[in-house]
Each structure stands twice: as C-alpha cells, then as structure tokens.
Amino acid sequence: MKRREFLKIAGVGGAASAVTAPAVATTWRAPMTSFETTLTLIGGPTVLIQIGGFRLLTDPTFDAPGSYQRAAVTRVKTTGPAVTPEKLGPIDAVLLSHDHHIDNLDLSGRAFLPHAGRVFTTPVGAERLGQTVQGLAPWDSARLDADGRSLHVTATPARHGPPGIEDAMGEVAGFLLGLEAPGDAIYVTGDTVWYEGVAEVAKRFQPRLVILFAGAAKPRGPSFCATMDNNDAIETANAFPHSRIVGIHNEGWTHITESQADLAQGFAMLGLVSRLQLLEPGQPVRLTL
Ligand SMILES: [Zn+2]
Numbered sequence: 001m002k003r004r005e006f007l008k009i010a011g012v013g014g015a016a017s018a019v020t021a022p023a024v025a026t027t028w029r030a031p032m033t034s035f036e037t038t039l040t041l042i043g044g045p046t047v048l049i050q051i052g053g054f055r056l057l058t059d060p061t062f063d064a065p066g067s068y069q070r071a072a073v074t075r076v077k078t079t080g081p082a083v084t085p086e087k088l089g090p091i092d093a094v095l096l097s098h099d100h101h102i103d104n105l106d107l108s109g110r111a112f113l114p115h116a117g118r119v120f121t122t123p124v125g126a127e128r129l130g131q132t133v134q135g136l137a138p139w140d141s142a143r144l145d146a147d148g149r150s151l152h153v154t155a156t157p158a159r160h161g162p163p164g165i166e167d168a169m170g171e172v173a174g175f176l177l178g179l180e181a182p183g184d185a186i187y188v189t190g191d192t193v194w195y196e197g198v199a200e201v202a203k204r205f206q207p208r209l210v211i212l213f214a215g216a217a218k219p220r221g222p223s224f225c226a227t228m229d230n231n232d233a234i235e236t237a238n239a240f241p242h243s244r245i246v247g248i249h250n251e252g253w254t255h256i257t258e259s260q261a262d263l264a265q266g267f268a269m270l271g272l273v274s275r276l277q278l279l280e281p282g283q284p285v286r287l288t289l
Pocket of ligand 1: 098104160
C-alpha cells in the first residue's frame with residue numbers, strides 16, 4: 001500500500017479522516033475495572049462473543065463438511081459447526097470481516113444474516129449484501145444500545161496477504177469492541193496478516209483480548225499466507241503486550257496450514273503461552289479481562 005493510502009486508512013493527516021480518528025494512545029494504563037466475557041468457538045472463524053450483555057458472532061459459518069467450487073478454485077471444509085444456528089440463541093450483531101470468501105461466510109452463514117439484530121462488514125461488502133447490513137470503513141464506529149447498556153464497534157484495517165494482494169483478495173475488516181470507551185475490550189483481527197495496519201491498531205487502542213485469525217491460510221498453494229502464521233501471531237502478541245490472545249480460523253479447512261496446537265507451541269517457545277487462551281469447539285470459556 002502506498003504511504004498516502006495507509007495514512008488515509010490510518011486516519012493520520014487529511015481533514016476528512018480527522019473526524020473519525022481517535023487519539024493515539026501513547027502509554028498503557030492499567031484498567032480500573034474488569035470485564036467479563038464468554039467465548040464459544042463454533043468452528044473456523046466463527047465465535048460467539050458474549051460481553052456487556054450483548055451477544056456477537058464473528059464470521060458466520062454453519063455448513064456441514066463439503067467442497068465448494070468457484071471458477072478454478074476448490075475449497076474443502078473438513079469439520080462442521082459445534083453449534084447450529086437453531087441452538088445459537090439471539091445475536092445482537094454479526095461482525096463479518098468479509099462476505100466474499102466461503103470460509104468466512106458460508107451458505108448457512110449467509111442465510112443466518114437476516115436473523116441477526118445488526119450486521120457490520122466492509123463498505124463494499126455491505127453494498128453486495130444489501131438488506132440492512134452496515135458498512136464500516138477503517139476507524140468508523142457504530143454503537144449497540146440496549147437497556148441502558150452500550151457497546152462500541154469500531155472497524156479496523158486488514159490486509160489479506162502480502163503487499164500487492166489487495167485487489168486479488170478484496171477488502172477485509174477487523175473489529176474492536178469497547179465497553180467504557182471504543183476499543184477497550186476486544187480486538188477481532190479478521191483475515192489479515194501482521195502489517196502496518198495492525199500495528200496502527202496497537203498504537204491507538206488497548207484491547208484486553210485479541211482474537212487472531214491465525215492458521216496460516218494458503219488459499220493459492222504454498223506461495224503465501226493469507227492469514228497470520230505463527231510469526232505474525234507472535235508479532236501481534238508483542239504489539240499488544242497487555243492483551244490476552246486467542247487464535248481462531250486455524251482448523252476445519254484444507255487450506256489452513258497451522259493449528260491451534262502449533263500456535264500454542266510457538267507461544268510456549270517464546271514464553272508467551274500464559275497469555276494464550278485455547279478454545280475447544282462448543283465449549284464456552286469465561287474470561288475476566
Ligand atoms: Zn478470506
């Protein structure tokens with residue numbers, strides 16, 4: 001990405017971007033209060049996040065194992081969801097990192113979208129999906145309100161592979177969730193590698209939990225990673241030194257090349273494993289952040 005484009009998405013310089021750009025966080029302050037959250041891995045990139053009385057779902061995928069053919073590309077799903085949409089309960093908002101890849105929004109996931117209270121995704125994805133889907137550009141925020149409670153949802157930049165891949169892989173969003181202030185609770189990276197956009201998130205926000213889209217996805221053969229490999233996950237963990245880390249999207253598809261166990265092994269070798277929270281499909285994990 002050219003520097004000017006990056007500064008634009010980073011909200012640095014330029015009158016238009018200054019409107020939505022939050023202040024840059026320069027020093028870490030220990031939180032005065034703690035947050036409770038419960039995470040339930042449904043499979044692949046799909047996690048139920050319960051926080052602040054809200055129920056959110058990342059990239060909905062509920063299809064049974066099978067293969068998908070699009071043009072010359074075949075994608076093979078190897079595991080089904082741990083929780084079906086019927087058993088999921090109400091969802092206040094879906095955080096859809098992108099709508100155009102079958103492993104992030106499969107057929108059942110797409111059918112589920114009208115049942116969610118709100119759906120947030122990229123601006124171009126919102127145009128494609130229509131209905132009431134809301135597009136958020138990087139650093140744009142929205143708010144969920146219910147019974148006097150609020151949750152801030154802020155979109156973050158993402159790059160779905162190495163520099164220059166943007167047109168081929170399309171736009172992706174990550175999301176920050178904030179309870180007392182935007183971005184103070186959870187960062188969901190979406191399908192991205194470690195790059196300057198993720199580093200910028202770390203400069204601006206201090207989420208207590210980072211949910212990485214790991215797995216070192218290699219959708220075009222061995223040529224490059226389209227999501228974080230262990231090196232990227234460790235870079236990200238170091239960029240958010242006070243955050244707990246969860247890795248998802250690291251099983252269930254044949255183009256995923258690094259597992260949650262691989263992530264744990266890498267974190268252990270570098271003394272980071274105490275910050276890593278493993279998830280088992282269908283098993284809710286309650287965390288105090
Ligand atoms: Zn993708």
